[in-house]
Structure formats: C-alpha cells, structure tokens
Amino acid sequence: MTADLAAPVAVAAGEGGHARAPEARRAHSIAVRGLTRTYGAQVILDRIDLDVAPGELLALLGPSGSGKTTLLRLLAGLDAASSGAIHLDGEDAGRLTVQERRVGFVFQSYALFRHMTVFDNIAYGLTVRPRRLRPSRAEIASRVADLLDMMQLPGFGPRYPAQLSGGQRQRVALARALAIEPRVLLLDEPFGALDAKVRKDLRKWLRDIHDRTGLTTVFVTHDQAEAMEVADRVAILNAGRIEQIGPPGRIRERPATDFVRAFLD
Incomplete structure (x- = not known):
C-alpha cells in the first residue's frame, strides 16, 4: 500500500474551516472551462467554469435536473461534452481514455459485482x-x-x-x-440510498477518509446539511449553471442570488 492511502498525512486548515491537505497550495487539480452538454435542444450544462484545488473536497449541490451528475460524469469521462475543456493536473482530459484519467468513481447504487x-x-x-x-x-x-x-x-x-x-x-x-490510487475521487450521491441515521454517521467518516488520503474529491448531493458539513467549498447549481461557489459559511451568510437564497431557506 502506498503511503498516501496507508497512513494519515499532515493537514492544514482550509478556508471553510475543514482540514486541507498541504498540496492544496499547488495549481488546480481540476480546471473546467466553458463546459457545455446538450441533448438536442436541451441544455444540461451551460458554459461551466470551475477550478478545484489539489486536496480540496468540493460539493455539487442543487435540485434534481440542475446538471450535478452530468458534470460529474463528464469529469470521469463517462460522458462527452458538447463543447468546452477539462484539465486534470494540467492534462487535457479530452485526450485521455477513462483509464488514463485515473479517476475513482463511487456510484449511488454502489455498482458492486454481486458474484x-x-x-x-x-x-x-x-x-x-x-x-x-x-x-x-x-x-x-x-x-x-x-x-x-x-x-x-x-x-x-x-x-x-x-x-x-x-x-x-x-x-x-x-x-x-x-x-x-486515483488522482481524483468522484462520488455521486454517495449516501443517497441510506437511511438518515446512517447518512449522518457516514458524513464525518467520509471527511476523515478525505483528510487522511488528501485526494481531490468532488461529490454530488441534494442534501444541504451534508454539503455544508462535509465540504471545503460548495457549488450550487441551477439549470446547468453555477449560481454560487464558496465556503459553506460564506454561502449561508451571503447568498449571491435569489435562487440561492430561496434554495437554502
């Protein structure tokens, strides 16, 4: 087992108050520019720009149909963008196969092999x-x-x-x-199929695992409490666009749009 998964790493406090792996001071681990996904005339993602620092834990939060899971699938290479670019550690992900992206993906349905x-x-x-x-x-x-x-x-x-x-x-x-040993970890509604008590118990556990591994992590959730408790930053999506992104406390205290204000009420 390599050291980054076998043992805890030193961490420093991030802006959101959570521990942050020291590599977060380096360049962006994920850089998204003008990312768009359409199905016919329907726009699922509309010119998304997003940067995620190494070692950061980012939550994608929003109502159903806001584009959260589509964005996650594009990062993983499980779907193709209509336009725009994704860079992973400076590499153009559009030139990489799913395997070459070295992305770990956790599905809500677990997707374990039963046999x-x-x-x-x-x-x-x-x-x-x-x-x-x-x-x-x-x-x-x-x-x-x-x-x-x-x-x-x-x-x-x-x-x-x-x-x-x-x-x-x-x-x-x-x-x-x-x-x-992925360079990026993606989780799609990781606790969505679990009951409320188990979900609450697993939140702290997920945060602890993240702080031990120092992996850049993006997870999708519709649960506001989950996003605010676990993430360094939260990106709130609506109709394929990012309405606001920032540390949980800042978003709660200073919602940037009417949608964010209503969504958090």
Whole structure:
C-alpha cells in the first residue's frame, strides 16, 4: 500500500474551516472551462467554469435536473461534452481514455459485482490492468487489506455484497475506487440510498477518509446539511449553471442570488 492511502498525512486548515491537505497550495487539480452538454435542444450544462484545488473536497449541490451528475460524469469521462475543456493536473482530459484519467468513481447504487467477494470487488481495478502495469498478487492483497482496515471492515474480504448492510456496501465501493490510487475521487450521491441515521454517521467518516488520503474529491448531493458539513467549498447549481461557489459559511451568510437564497431557506 502506498503511503498516501496507508497512513494519515499532515493537514492544514482550509478556508471553510475543514482540514486541507498541504498540496492544496499547488495549481488546480481540476480546471473546467466553458463546459457545455446538450441533448438536442436541451441544455444540461451551460458554459461551466470551475477550478478545484489539489486536496480540496468540493460539493455539487442543487435540485434534481440542475446538471450535478452530468458534470460529474463528464469529469470521469463517462460522458462527452458538447463543447468546452477539462484539465486534470494540467492534462487535457479530452485526450485521455477513462483509464488514463485515473479517476475513482463511487456510484449511488454502489455498482458492486454481486458474484464477487468483497476482496475481489476491491481488487478488481488492479487485476484487470495490463500485465506490465498489474501489481503482484501479494501487493494487491496488501493493498486490499489496508483499505479494509481504513474502511473499518477488517476481515470482510471473503464476504459477498448480499451479506453486507447498505453502509458497508458503500464503504466497499469507496475502497474499490481508492484501490487504483486515483488522482481524483468522484462520488455521486454517495449516501443517497441510506437511511438518515446512517447518512449522518457516514458524513464525518467520509471527511476523515478525505483528510487522511488528501485526494481531490468532488461529490454530488441534494442534501444541504451534508454539503455544508462535509465540504471545503460548495457549488450550487441551477439549470446547468453555477449560481454560487464558496465556503459553506460564506454561502449561508451571503447568498449571491435569489435562487440561492430561496434554495437554502
């Protein structure tokens, strides 16, 4: 297991009051310029500009149909933009395959392989690599064991998804995303399928995991409390545009538009 996933890293306070990984002082990890996605005459994303610093945790918040998940899928390479550009660590993502983007993606539905054990689910992204890039079996086993410890699921490797609770499945899905050592972590409504108590318990856990790994992270949510509690910054979307972006406290105290004011009421 590499050091950035196996052990905590030193962190400093970010503008939003959360701990921020020290690499956040470097250039942008994600840079989006003029990003547009249309389906026929329907505009899903309308000339989005967005910068995310290394080590930052950004929440995309907004009502259904505002473009949150579409933006996340474009960052991952799971959908193609109609126009505009995405750069990851300075690289033009439009020239990269999904695999070359090195993005970890966690779906709301978990998307675990039901016929595979927890161990095999977590290891999947490593075992399907070309032979020259594939870690040894011992390295894979060590990485999976470290991730199970980090997810507070030691000894769960032999179990199957059907034997897990919803919260445990979500942790396995996150471990699988982290196993490939992504440069960016994307989460689509990560707690949307869980009950309110479990969601609340997992918020702090997700923030702790983020601070330990220092990964640039973008997550989609429709839950205002979740976004305000977990994120360094929140981007509020409406009708395919970013209405306001900033630290949670600033957005609450100084909503920039009538929509933001009404949305937060």
